[in-house]
Amino acid sequence: MSYCFGVDVGGTTIKMGLFELNGELVDQWEIITRKEDHGSMILRDVAESIIDKMTKKDIEKSDVVGIGIGIPGPVSEEGTVPGAANLGWGSTDIKGTLEDILHIDVTVGNDANVAALGEMWKGGGKGYTNLVMVTLGTGVGGGVILNGKILAGAHGSAGEIGHIGVYYEETETCGCGKKGCLEQYASATGVVTLAKRRLAQDDVPSSLRQAAHISAKTVFDAVKEGDTVAMEIAEQFGKYLGRALANISAVVDPDVIVIGGGVSRAGTVLINYIEKYFKDAVFFGNRNTKFAMAELGNDAGIIGAAKMVL
Amino acid sequence: MSYCFGVDVGGTTIKMGLFELNGELVDQWEIITRKEDHGSMILRDVAESIIDKMTKKDIEKSDVVGIGIGIPGPVSEEGTVPGAANLGWGSTDIKGTLEDILHIDVTVGNDANVAALGEMWKGGGKGYTNLVMVTLGTGVGGGVILNGKILAGAHGSAGEIGHIGVYYEETETCGCGKKGCLEQYASATGVVTLAKRRLAQDDVPSSLRQAAHISAKTVFDAVKEGDTVAMEIAEQFGKYLGRALANISAVVDPDVIVIGGGVSRAGTVLINYIEKYFKDAVFFGNRNTKFAMAELGNDAGIIGAAKMVL
Numbered sequence: 001m002s003y004c005f006g007v008d009v010g011g012t013t014i015k016m017g018l019f020e021l022n023g024e025l026v027d028q029w030e031i032i033t034r035k036e037d038h039g040s041m042i043l044r045d046v047a048e049s050i051i052d053k054m055t056k057k058d059i060e061k062s063d064v065v066g067i068g069i070g071i072p073g074p075v076s077e078e079g080t081v082p083g084a085a086n087l088g089w090g091s092t093d094i095k096g097t098l099e100d101i102l103h104i105d106v107t108v109g110n111d112a113n114v115a116a117l118g119e120m121w122k123g124g125g126k127g128y129t130n131l132v133m134v135t136l137g138t139g140v141g142g143g144v145i146l147n148g149k150i151l152a153g154a155h156g157s158a159g160e161i162g163h164i165g166v167y168y169e170e171t172e173t174c175g176c177g178k179k180g181c182l183e184q185y186a187s188a189t190g191v192v193t194l195a196k197r198r199l200a201q202d203d204v205p206s207s208l209r210q211a212a213h214i215s216a217k218t219v220f221d222a223v224k225e226g227d228t229v230a231m232e233i234a235e236q237f238g239k240y241l242g243r244a245l246a247n248i249s250a251v252v253d254p255d256v257i258v259i260g261g262g263v264s265r266a267g268t269v270l271i272n273y274i275e276k277y278f279k280d281a282v283f284f285g286n287r288n289t290k291f292a293m294a295e296l297g298n299d300a301g302i303i304g305a306a307k308m309v310l
Numbered sequence: 311m312s313y314c315f316g317v318d319v320g321g322t323t324i325k326m327g328l329f330e331l332n333g334e335l336v337d338q339w340e341i342i343t344r345k346e347d348h349g350s351m352i353l354r355d356v357a358e359s360i361i362d363k364m365t366k367k368d369i370e371k372s373d374v375v376g377i378g379i380g381i382p383g384p385v386s387e388e389g390t391v392p393g394a395a396n397l398g399w400g401s402t403d404i405k406g407t408l409e410d411i412l413h414i415d416v417t418v419g420n421d422a423n424v425a426a427l428g429e430m431w432k433g434g435g436k437g438y439t440n441l442v443m444v445t446l447g448t449g450v451g452g453g454v455i456l457n458g459k460i461l462a463g464a465h466g467s468a469g470e471i472g473h474i475g476v477y478y479e480e481t482e483t484c485g486c487g488k489k490g491c492l493e494q495y496a497s498a499t500g501v502v503t504l505a506k507r508r509l510a511q512d513d514v515p516s517s518l519r520q521a522a523h524i525s526a527k528t529v530f531d532a533v534k535e536g537d538t539v540a541m542e543i544a545e546q547f548g549k550y551l552g553r554a555l556a557n558i559s560a561v562v563d564p565d566v567i568v569i570g571g572g573v574s575r576a577g578t579v580l581i582n583y584i585e586k587y588f589k590d591a592v593f594f595g596n597r598n599t600k601f602a603m604a605e606l607g608n609d610a611g612i613i614g615a616a617k618m619v620l
Contacts, residue, residue: 153563178591247474252561253466
């Protein structure tokens, strides 16, 4: 029997999966991300955990066709990153380091891109080979898959959809240092920003004014109950995201756009607002682009990482 | 000796080139595009012209490795178009039709994408494999080259950069039916629109007010002479185009952006206005993206077409 490993390195935990070559997930587990000492133990920990699993499962090195690994940073085609702030890393040769320890082929990708590949393979983008994924979480992540392969970009910075400029009059600064990025309106905190701004405009009654704590979930729950102020906030969210996705489509022309991340749990109501503005703004040649919800949740990373080596 | 042909089908003429396999252009010529009868004679004319050239040059079919052809319409990976308005075509199987007549391998691409490939091979993008090309002509065309290959897109509509939305308050309609497309401000006629709107705003003196006829050239010539109103128009042009290119970079992360088309003849002054807003709007991971001027002019199409088969 032959196997591969899929690894998804996050700022808190490292998710790992053992896969058969048909893509079946045989085992999955997590280890802690040790960020001390500039994250110098992370790759060694990954290697040890893989060796440990192979020993326990009685798997030989010759049975492992490869290891795929997703990293929260810009990854070059050679498997290096210039740095990954969430891990404490400076310039790191991920592929070289792991292969030196394990003597197994390693393929490295950016974590958002790898998750997009996972969704293409077994999730919301199943059956398609050209896909754009947008992850609406704490930030807005993105991944572009073309002809079944991750688009890494010339500087490892393709698919940085959260940092598309959508509002050039913005006064607050995005985490990236720019002003008016999509992430400032379409992330979980972005929806809250939109809500606070709308509520400050006037005194129109809204259930959101009684909420002890406003979150993206509060807003979309209120939308489902027909709260008109919440619906205006959702329109604003849909406008920024739908128009940005229309522009992305004019550039890469995907089969399908997959929406994931915590904010997307709002479900169909959310897609409706996005699609409304997408359809209004999209070039006619891209009008048949489909929308789908992500299906793999937190497993997208290990599944996509495994797919990189298969 | 082995050869290939590069063909660039336009609405008025069809440009053709005979190439050696090292890329040297041995001969180039043009034929008229006969659009009568829904353009039904166009592909036959192309085939006859190729046969004619082979006869005159004493080239055998076995000496020709392939024919590349650029078409002004969305081209599928299978070499078909759903339609090409400029040629009078409905759904057309270009590859199948030409191969049936010639019994030589045919590769088909969208004309703007093919020109981008040409600029990558022998023009402004030489030495790079990831490139975005923007052609500022009557309209705004675009092409995306990734890992040395044309990105066609799931619906043959990738690289439609002219139809990225940049101004959502626009009241005039673009040729595509939308409002506020980049093409409405960055094409030759777009620059004239910006100029007329600026001049109508007030009575600030400008050499443009004395011009019998305002064109993109008039505007950029006035910029070079330090005309402040013309410089404001150029700022507006640079803002729309520079910001759009920054957003494109966040999605596909090219090595280089190549600027071509008639408007680009204004030269360095034009690039300066674009780069100013690009740098201001670009995500830090894409900040090292280079700018270059297109170098091949009207030959980009046949050169890129030849490259498709080499």
